[in-house]
Amino acid sequence: MLKITNLCVEADKKKILSNVSLQIRKGELHVLLGPNASGKTTLAKVIAGLCKNKIKKGQISFNGKIITRLKPEKRAKLGIALAFQHPPAIKGVKFSDFLERLSSRQGKTNLEKMPDFDRLSSQQGKTNLEKLSSSQWETNLEKKRKLFDKMPDFDRLSSQQGKTNLEERQKPFDRIGNTKQYKQYLQPQLLERDINVKFSGGEQKFSELAQVFTLNPKFAIYDEIDSGVDIKGLEKITKMIKGCFSPNNSALIITHNGSVLEFLKPDMIHVLLNGKLICSSSDWKKVWKTIKRYGYEKCKECKLFAS
Amino acid sequence: MKNAKNVNYLQVDHKIKQISEKEGVVILPSPEAWKKFRWSRKWFSRNPKEGYFIWVKKQIDFPLIVCITTASPKISQNLTNLLIIERGIKVKANVTCNADRNNLCGSHRASGRLVLKDNASLEYNHIHKWGEKDFVNPEYEFVLGKNSRLAYNYKNLFPPKYLLLKTSVYAGRNSSANLNIVINSINSRMKLKDELFLKEDGAHGLIRLRLVGRKNSRIDALSRITAESEGRGHLDCRGILVDSNSSITLVPKLAAKNKNAIITHEASIGNIADEQLDYLRTRGLSEKEAIDLIVGGFLGN
Structure with a gap:
């Protein structure tokens, strides 16, 4: 469904993503992990069509169509939706x-x-x-x-x-x-x-989910959809994502939370560190265990999963 | 004019097409009122040639509807209007001034005075819809009696080539005025002057200005609150510049002549944030649709 090949993204002459390659098939649920400022949100935005001027190299294709330079609204029409981590407020629009x-x-x-x-x-x-x-x-x-x-x-x-x-x-x-x-x-x-005007952290997340579900996308990206949400709220959010997931669509979830992984049981897990995708595995339990015990830096050295 | 049967006063070019008087309301052409009611002369700003005179004597349960239209090319309207609301009466007025077609090159001048006697209340919705080559110059004065309430909402749906809009409010004891002026400017030059005079103790008011400078437009707005007594007032002026060939000048002015008066202001001009546009575009809206949505929200549509 979504294929990213050798994607390099730069901003202010600083590399944010380098040679990122990722493939997400129909019906698959992927999770992206990584420390703060590792480039996760940039990757999500680039897939959704934002920051496309910053792409220096690489290609993104969706259902066989190359979308690297496609406008965000066109991508939305193709079926790509992004739930923002920090959505902006739009005053006066109910x-x-x-x-x-x-x-x-x-x-x-x-x-x-x-x-x-x-x-x-x-x-x-x-x-x-x-x-x-x-x-x-x-x-x-x-x-x-x-x-x-x-x-x-x-x-x-x-x-x-x-x-x-x-x-x-x-x-x-x-x-x-x-x-x-x-x-x-x-x-x-x-x-x-x-x-989003004066929405609390949790309300923002539910608002984002509602918008994404209304768009009924083929591929959805949830950028830290669990951050700032209480335990009950987190349970609801994961239920909502799981409930709206079907074999006909796929999703990429960016998270820092292990309980989200446990509930969603992703097909693949990826680790992004300093703009590089250092690990991709279907055994999410092992990856999460390693990160939990040794942190992301150790993950880089991990012989089992390091690419 | 479609569905004109409910209109109380309808004027097309210089011709009065319809006057529909109801119980408790006197509606006349201004020149006729000038002759018939000698007392009205002190309220008319000048000897009227055309325009409407509306005198609400009893409480009514329907909104007053007034339509002034230009339909012929190069027509020049020069209206003198007077609306008087008697004591303790609550009125809602919907006034529409418009051009029938987009290319009439007409001129519409209106000098109006609206008098709210003690304890009266008026919600005045003023809607403008003009052609792209029209010249429009409305000058309205509101005189508020003791404990009266005014809500004035001005909105221009389609801007003319030139707009000179002058609004003055004279607020009496414990009266309140709420001015809400929404300007959408495209290929036009606009000069706005809004003044609120807090004449007597307890008078309070708010001027809320929302300006959008779209393609090739220039807006100069001067808003002023003068407190001559122990009153309270606030100016809230905000502008959005959508086009780089446009300009907005906002001048908020406060003048206090009483040491117990409290008057404040806030003013800002900005652009639409890229973040907002990007956000809406990821929801499938085109850039233009996203701008329209944000501007619509800003203008309170």
Whole structure:
């Protein structure tokens, strides 16, 4: 799906990435590790189409198409999305409006995003007790239970928002796609605020995830999506990434967190040190163990994995 | 003009097409009001030749809608307007001034006075939409009585070639004025002058200026708050320059003539950060779409 060959990136005459080669196939989940200022974010941005003037050598291809000099918006249309580590604030643009805009660009109409009211009402129509036999009642109950499972966690939402009106609570979600899995994790208040304006660290991460999932990308890069998030939040984020991952898409996750690795169980793990990809392995447990015990410098000397 | 049936006053070029009076509101052409109501002469800034006179005597439950349009080439409108709101009445007015076509080379001058008597309240939404060769010069004065409230929102959707916009507010005891002026400039020269006079104790106000200098435009804005009594005021002027061939000059001025007055200001001019553009572009928006979105957010659209 994504192939990077001998990529060299320079800024202010300083080498940031040198001869980085990486291949991510369809359905694969890769993790990129590395100490601070090793060039991880630059690599993520270069793949997304930013800092392309700084590319001195090398090639990036996506699904067989060379995209090294392609504009970021064109790459987004091809199916590449980046969740920023530090997203900028856009004042005056409501988050829900922005998500709606992104969603509409994916070719979905508002009607398609609305809940299936006909189906809901037909289910409700069968609850007439007099007409039901006991077996029918059981089946119907099971159907209702399934239906209930699909509903958002209203108790949680109401405790967050303090609103009692069901429609009011449902409203912001309807606009951005009712079937999206992430909606149960997003606070409705967040949707009514300007993009990233005074968002906390955790809120920024959920906002980034929501945007990336709305774009429905073939290849997603999550740049330190776990940083600044509490334990519960981290669990939610990993669940969201895992839940939205399918054999038809792939992802690159930049992280410093071992528990993320344990939950996601990546197909490949890479270590970037001083702009060089010094290690790529499918045995993420061993790599993580080495880094945890000896640090990144030792990783460089590791005979098992050093390329 | 489409859907004009709800318009209270509609003027096209020099011709009054429609006046729709409702209970509690007197709407007349200004020259007629000048003759009919002698008392109005002290409020008119000059002997009017054309324009509207609106006198709200009783509480109304609908917004006043006024449309002034230029439809013929090289037309020159010279309006003298007067809006009077009686004591304790709350009014919302939507006033649209526009050119029917983009290439009329018209001229639109308006000299207006809006009087809010004691405890009155006015939300005045002033929308401009002009052709690229028009000359526009509105000069409005707001006189606020005791405990009155004014919210003035000016927005230009399509800028003219030249715009001279002058707005003055005279705030009485415990009155409040909120001026929100949004200017989008493309291929145009604009001069703005906003003044807020805190005439009596307890008067307070805010001038909020949002300017965008797009392609080949020049904006000179002078905003001033003068506190003649124990009042409070704040100036908030911000500009974004999108094009390198454009310029914005912001001059915020504060003048205090009372030692207990508190007046403050903030002013800034900047460009759109590359970081913001890059961010939106990775979401699939083109550079132009990203600029439009950021500018729209800045202008509060």
